[in-house]
Amino acid sequence: MMNFGKVIAFALIAGAVAVGGTALAQQTGKVNVTGIRLAASGESDGNGPEAGKGERFSVPQVAQRVSEQGYTDITEVELEDGNYEIKARDKEGRWVEIYVDGRTGKVMHSEVD
Structure with a gap:
C-alpha cells in the first residue's frame, strides 16, 4: 500500500506535468502532455x-x-530506475514501448506493444 507521502508526491508530479505540458504545447505546438498518464x-x-x-x-x-523523433500519441510515461518507459505510436502508426535514457534523453530502443 502506498504511503501518504508518496500519494502527495505523485499528485504534485501529476500537477506539474499538467502545467508544464500546457506551457510546452503552447510554446512549441508539437506535444501536448496534459493527457499523458505518469505511472507511479x-x-x-x-x-x-x-x-x-x-x-x-x-x-x-x-x-x-x-516526438521530435517521429513518435506520436504519447499516452503513458513511467520512470523506472532513472529511465523512462513511454507508450506511443511509431512512424508506422503501431503502438510501441519506447525506452529513453533519463539523463541523456536518447531513445535506447523500442518494441512493438
Whole structure:
C-alpha cells in the first residue's frame, strides 16, 4: 500500500506535468502532455540535465525529444530506475514501448506493444 507521502508526491508530479505540458504545447505546438498518464514508480521526476549535473530530463522534455523523433500519441510515461518507459505510436502508426535514457534523453530502443 502506498504511503501518504508518496500519494502527495505523485499528485504534485501529476500537477506539474499538467502545467508544464500546457506551457510546452503552447510554446512549441508539437506535444501536448496534459493527457499523458505518469505511472507511479516511487521516484520523483527531475528537472532535466540543464538543472544540474546528474539530473533527469523532465516528462515534458523527454516527451518533446521523443516526438521530435517521429513518435506520436504519447499516452503513458513511467520512470523506472532513472529511465523512462513511454507508450506511443511509431512512424508506422503501431503502438510501441519506447525506452529513453533519463539523463541523456536518447531513445535506447523500442518494441512493438
